[in-house]
Amino acid sequence: MAGCTSSITVWLSHHALARRNGNGKRSKTRNPKLEKQLLHGGEATTYTHLPLKHDYSSPAPLSSPEIKLSQSAPPIITHTHLQRNRQPQEEVVFQLGSEPESDGEYAENGTVKEKGVPAVMRCFDRAKIYVKAGDGGNGVVAFRREKYVPLGGPSGGDGGRGGDVYVEVDGAMNSLLPFRNSVHFRAGRGSHGQGSMQNGAKGDDVVVKVPPGTLVRISGEDNVLLEMVYPGHRALLLPGGRGGRGNASFKSATNKVPKIAENGEEGSQLWLELELKLVADVGIVGAPNAGKSTLLSVVSAAKPAVANYPFTTLLPNLGVVSFDYDSTMVVADLPGLLEGAHRGFGLGHEFLRHTERCSALVHVVDGSSLQPDLEFDAVRLELKLFNPELAEKPYVVAYNKMDLPEAYENWESFKEKLQSRGITTFCMSAVKREGTDEVICAAYELLRKSKEDREEYEDGRDMVNLNHVADALQKQRNASISDFEIFHDRDSNIWHVVGSGLQRFIQMTNWRYIDSERRFQHVLEACGVYKSLMKLGVKEGDTVIVGEMKMIWHDSSGNSGASRMKKMSTDSIKWPEWK
Numbered sequence: 001m002a003g004c005t006s007s008i009t010v011w012l013s014h015h016a017l018a019r020r021n022g023n024g025k026r027s028k029t030r031n032p033k034l035e036k037q038l039l040h041g042g043e044a045t046t047y048t049h050l051p052l053k054h055d056y057s058s059p060a061p062l063s064s065p066e067i068k069l070s071q072s073a074p075p076i077i078t079h080t081h082l083q084r085n086r087q088p089q090e091e092v093v094f095q096l097g098s099e100p101e102s103d104g105e106y107a108e109n110g111t112v113k114e115k116g117v118p119a120v121m122r123c124f125d126r127a128k129i130y131v132k133a134g135d136g137g138n139g140v141v142a143f144r145r146e147k148y149v150p151l152g153g154p155s156g157g158d159g160g161r162g163g164d165v166y167v168e169v170d171g172a173m174n175s176l177l178p179f180r181n182s183v184h185f186r187a188g189r190g191s192h193g194q195g196s197m198q199n200g201a202k203g204d205d206v207v208v209k210v211p212p213g214t215l216v217r218i219s220g221e222d223n224v225l226l227e228m229v230y231p232g233h234r235a236l237l238l239p240g241g242r243g244g245r246g247n248a249s250f251k252s253a254t255n256k257v258p259k260i261a262e263n264g265e266e267g268s269q270l271w272l273e274l275e276l277k278l279v280a281d282v283g284i285v286g287a288p289n290a291g292k293s294t295l296l297s298v299v300s301a302a303k304p305a306v307a308n309y310p311f312t313t314l315l316p317n318l319g320v321v322s323f324d325y326d327s328t329m330v331v332a333d334l335p336g337l338l339e340g341a342h343r344g345f346g347l348g349h350e351f352l353r354h355t356e357r358c359s360a361l362v363h364v365v366d367g368s369s370l371q372p373d374l375e376f377d378a379v380r381l382e383l384k385l386f387n388p389e390l391a392e393k394p395y396v397v398a399y400n401k402m403d404l405p406e407a408y409e410n411w412e413s414f415k416e417k418l419q420s421r422g423i424t425t426f427c428m429s430a431v432k433r434e435g436t437d438e439v440i441c442a443a444y445e446l447l448r449k450s451k452e453d454r455e456e457y458e459d460g461r462d463m464v465n466l467n468h469v470a471d472a473l474q475k476q477r478n479a480s481i482s483d484f485e486i487f488h489d490r491d492s493n494i495w496h497v498v499g500s501g502l503q504r505f506i507q508m509t510n511w512r513y514i515d516s517e518r519r520f521q522h523v524l525e526a527c528g529v530y531k532s533l534m535k536l537g538v539k540e541g542d543t544v545i546v547g548e549m550k551m552i553w554h555d556s557s558g559n560s561g562a563s564r565m566k567k568m569s570t571d572s573i574k575w576p577e578w579k
Ligand SMILES: Nc1nc2c(ncn2[C@@H]2O[C@H](COP(=O)(O)OP(=O)(O)OP(=O)(O)O)[C@@H](O)[C@H]2O)c(=O)[nH]1
Pocket: 286, 287, 288, 289, 290, 291, 292, 293, 294, 295, 305, 306, 307, 308, 309, 310, 311, 312, 313, 314, 334, 335, 336, 337, 400, 401, 402, 403, 404, 428, 429, 430, 431, 432
């Protein structure tokens, strides 16, 4: 691959290339600066900025990308996914740096920092997005005023719930490319309550559409939150914030004219990492130039690039193999694996993880290579080093290029060597379509078996609960306000009362209403904050911080519940770092 350059063809609409002229109108001329960038930049970063030239105001995903790799050298990579509107297109060709070096990594702002590998060869299978559930609407204080109704009761309605954030599998998507342009997904906030007992409307939900096979993680964490596999599956990720109660909800036997209402609860927010793993049934693996793509092209309608040099395949190709008896299987042809692939050598490692989803593998071995059995062992070792589970998947060995004399001569010894290790092998000539059906039927048989095993296993399990993230969050939200901890910062002599239940209570307290402060004091007393503070030795005049509230402690009041603490400010408070 070293020294070889590949060119990339990007189809851009006039819209993308047009400039605005002095009158603010679009000029039909090309944007020379952009073209210059394209022609000379060559780097992935240049490419990634391209979509920004479009007017992407809606978060709706772009049309699915189609990535075609042609056979002839130099390989042309055609992107049609940049077509956003139906205007005539112009073609811009530019050169890409050829040598892939290493993995990309995430930058803080959610984009992917590109190192050496051109953008087209990666990135579409990883994305970082921000999601936020809608805040709840506020409740209001209102009283019924009507003729002939002298003492109309409280009539302030509750705020509406904030919108929820869902993640849904969209079968029509096949990459995470749309997330390069739309990173932020915010659900709508609930409407505020109104007088006459009118409750606010619920905020709009937001649905993040992902392609089948997407893994969802919380940014920076290893655990997979969600595995979005089947089209149509929808997971509730972040439920919207609760609406604040209006004063009608606070009416009680002891307080018939409550002058209090709550703020809506803030919706939770998260940065998420998405990773796409292909959902292929069978993965074709092997050394570069072994004939993997040729095999896929003869057993399916897929037309992957085939050429007599290593690393013809830069991105995995998918093909659907149809059998007579109305059953199909999805086969993925992966880039060639080199020794050291698990450490990032060659291209294969970028895509090895795609094989983790496959139920079976087909090992294509180049029979015309010097030592086919060593080549086979090297690929096995790479799989094992990358992920030992990969090496445990059932596989078929296909010894290829039998039409060539050197392959034909070595076949017997190869077969015997593997047979002595208990491995059954097939021989084929992919170009002549000889023996390929046997290989693919054997792979299908393995797939069928593994599906049977899996069904047996899955029968014994409950259906996966896709809403578990929202459930956990809800549980956390329902945390009792009696669960709190108190820290004393000796240097500044400040007491910090920390607890998620209390925090939420304070956030929902609307200090505009006079009754709110009384209720707040009451709650602190009832949940034992005062008692604990006294036990720990709080003194007259000490500062106590509860959530975002800063207060001064007063020893004097002997009777419980009365304002022991005086509110100082509701400003945000800087927390000391607890060790
Ligand atoms: N003679 C002969 N050549 C074959 C056969 N199968 C594939 N080839 C040739 O081997 C070369 C490589 O084939 P590909 O299918 O591109 O190999 P690949 O394993 O996909 O290669 P990479 O994508 O680079 O890893 C091409 O020139 C094919 O025509 C075969 O059965 N016999």
